[in-house]
Amino acid sequence: MTEKLLGSIEAGGTKFVCAVGTEALEIKKRVSFPTTTPEETMALVIDFFKQYELKAIGIGSFGPIDIHPESPTYGHITSTPKLAWQDYDFVGEMKKHFPLPIAWTTDVNAAAYGEYVAGSAKGLSSCVYYTIGTGVGAGAIQKGKFIEGFSHPEMGHMIVRRHPEDQFEGWCPFHGDCLEGIAAGPAIEKRTGTKGQELSSDDPIWEIEAYYIAQAAYNTTLMLAPDVIIFGGGVMKQRHMMEKVHDEFEKLVNGYVKTPPLKDYIVTPKLEDDPGTIGCLALAKEAYEAQ
Amino acid sequence: MTEKLLGSIEAGGTKFVCAVGTEALEIKKRVSFPTTTPEETMALVIDFFKQYELKAIGIGSFGPIDIHPESPTYGHITSTPKLAWQDYDFVGEMKKHFPLPIAWTTDVNAAAYGEYVAGSAKGLSSCVYYTIGTGVGAGAIQKGKFIEGFSHPEMGHMIVRRHPEDQFEGWCPFHGDCLEGIAAGPAIEKRTGTKGQELSSDDPIWEIEAYYIAQAAYNTTLMLAPDVIIFGGGVMKQRHMMEKVHDEFEKLVNGYVKTPPLKDYIVTPKLEDDPGTIGCLALAKEAYEAQ
Numbered sequence: 001m002t003e004k005l006l007g008s009i010e011a012g013g014t015k016f017v018c019a020v021g022t023e024a025l026e027i028k029k030r031v032s033f034p035t036t037t038p039e040e041t042m043a044l045v046i047d048f049f050k051q052y053e054l055k056a057i058g059i060g061s062f063g064p065i066d067i068h069p070e071s072p073t074y075g076h077i078t079s080t081p082k083l084a085w086q087d088y089d090f091v092g093e094m095k096k097h098f099p100l101p102i103a104w105t106t107d108v109n110a111a112a113y114g115e116y117v118a119g120s121a122k123g124l125s126s127c128v129y130y131t132i133g134t135g136v137g138a139g140a141i142q143k144g145k146f147i148e149g150f151s152h153p154e155m156g157h158m159i160v161r162r163h164p165e166d167q168f169e170g171w172c173p174f175h176g177d178c179l180e181g182i183a184a185g186p187a188i189e190k191r192t193g194t195k196g197q198e199l200s201s202d203d204p205i206w207e208i209e210a211y212y213i214a215q216a217a218y219n220t221t222l223m224l225a226p227d228v229i230i231f232g233g234g235v236m237k238q239r240h241m242m243e244k245v246h247d248e249f250e251k252l253v254n255g256y257v258k259t260p261p262l263k264d265y266i267v268t269p270k271l272e273d274d275p276g277t278i279g280c281l282a283l284a285k286e287a288y289e290a291q
Numbered sequence: 292m293t294e295k296l297l298g299s300i301e302a303g304g305t306k307f308v309c310a311v312g313t314e315a316l317e318i319k320k321r322v323s324f325p326t327t328t329p330e331e332t333m334a335l336v337i338d339f340f341k342q343y344e345l346k347a348i349g350i351g352s353f354g355p356i357d358i359h360p361e362s363p364t365y366g367h368i369t370s371t372p373k374l375a376w377q378d379y380d381f382v383g384e385m386k387k388h389f390p391l392p393i394a395w396t397t398d399v400n401a402a403a404y405g406e407y408v409a410g411s412a413k414g415l416s417s418c419v420y421y422t423i424g425t426g427v428g429a430g431a432i433q434k435g436k437f438i439e440g441f442s443h444p445e446m447g448h449m450i451v452r453r454h455p456e457d458q459f460e461g462w463c464p465f466h467g468d469c470l471e472g473i474a475a476g477p478a479i480e481k482r483t484g485t486k487g488q489e490l491s492s493d494d495p496i497w498e499i500e501a502y503y504i505a506q507a508a509y510n511t512t513l514m515l516a517p518d519v520i521i522f523g524g525g526v527m528k529q530r531h532m533m534e535k536v537h538d539e540f541e542k543l544v545n546g547y548v549k550t551p552p553l554k555d556y557i558v559t560p561k562l563e564d565d566p567g568t569i570g571c572l573a574l575a576k577e578a579y580e581a582q
Binding site: 142147150152155159160218220223253259260 | 433436450
């Protein structure tokens with residue numbers, strides 16, 4: 001008899017990463033599908049999971065999403081600019097095919113949870129996880145609970161102060177030069193005409209980028225004072241970035257708050273590319289145990 | 292036989308407000324003393340409470356303070372610019388005179404707790420409470436727990452974007468024109484030469500002030516998505532301010548996040564001048580019940 005597995009769906013705006021794994025959070029198989037329409041993408045997702053005997057599924061989805069269990073639209077993606085997915089009943093669709101416990105949160109909350117249970121925040125009481133990639137998002141956890149209220153956070157759209165040498169107007173359709181509008185991957189490409197991963201590490205754009213990411217870290221420190229702040233996503237694959245972010249952060253704080261040592265406080269994900277998958281598996285495990 | 296009472300200390304940078312009250316959070320007696328030196332001020336505090344039979348005391352203190360029970364400096368005020376109070380063992384001193392359960396948190400956390408148990412956030416799952424007065428500070432609660440990690444938040448020093456018509460350089464000794472540096476009471480007085488309460492409600496300063504307070508509300512919405520954001524403190528006694536803050540907040544959000552209706556979401560304290568005292572009494576009650 002095969003051991004039943006846990007399912008994980010990292011539903012991103014570009015691709016869906018689906019995986020199955022064990023209660024020990026060991027990933028057994030992982031695949032990815034492009035995010036097109038719910039009909040196309042979800043058919044692939046369902047076919048993938050139908051190969052396995054599952055006991056629960058954890059979903060971390062792009063958003064905004066409805067996270068309130070008592071809401072009639074719980075489990076839906078809500079006002080996303082990806083029109084095909086607007087008001088899509090993600091959990092409802094999954095429940096039709098898999099009548100199992102299903103955990104439901106944002107993609108960044110799931111990644112935060114992965115780092116919390118098995119990565120940089122393991123053993124700590126709180127963490128904030130940012131992804132700086134095609135967009136900017138963040139999830140926050142304190143003592144095992146996601147930070148949330150009327151909805152989940154949308155930290156990627158916080159107000160930042162412009163770098164004096166940055167003339168780029170920002171590309172966020174809602175806020176122009178909010179953090180996402182000015183610091184996500186597309187903002188780098190729109191300024192330089194080149195994708196970030198093709199720019200040299202001494203390109204002046206990285207100083208500007210670090211200035212904005214450091215503001216995110218600074219505001220996060222003042223708003224939440226978490227035990228650790230983790231920056232993942234494509235932009236942070238530029239390993240030289242972290243030192244620049246630390247330098248800018250120190251200038252901003254200017255001695256006002258005594259954080260943990262920066263090498264332990266503002267970090268990249270210990271789980272590297274896996275925090276989302278590990279987080280979804282861990283959430284699936286919890287949903288299974290809670291039923 | 293007299294009923295034993297709960298003690299409350301709101302320890303502010305200007306004055307200490309001490310009170311005794313009942314388990315029903317009814318304030319029986321309240322006094323205030325100027326904040327001078329620990330020797331002088333604490334002698335008055337101790338004399339006041341010695342008149343009563345107490346079962347527990349709740350303290351909400353100006354900070355930064357050490358909130359970690361396992362720390363050797365738990366209960367101390369730490370790196371405050373008020374030199375006489377630096378490294379002062381507040382809880383230790385109280386324990387010497389009152390061997391009782393003592394709750395210990397920041398002044399703004401205590402006020403947030405008051406509104407959470409008995410004010411604008413009663414029955415909700417989370418809230419953030421700001422005071423905009425001599426300084427700017429905030430406390431946050433989710434499901435009965437304070438938001439905290441390596442320390443307590445210091446939201447008053449968040450980064451804001453300057454109003455285009457504001458030339459004031461800011462007075463925060465650490466950050467210049469952070470929120471506190473540009474929007475606290477002294478920033479109003481330094482710009483206009485007049486105390487805020489003496490300015491007319493159509494003075495252009497209030498538009499500028501609302502622009503900054505709305506940024507605090509906006510960033511708070513994106514970082515924490517609380518059920519309600521409460522703005523107290525002297526500046527918010529200008530009742531015309533709230534409408535201006537709502538207007539600026541709507542412009543900033545620009546439809547991106549669907550908050551609760553603004554009249555219920557960004558509010559002044561329902562407990563008016565009492566959230567701190569009520570919060571300290573409620574925390575004292577909890578400390579008594581938890582022992």
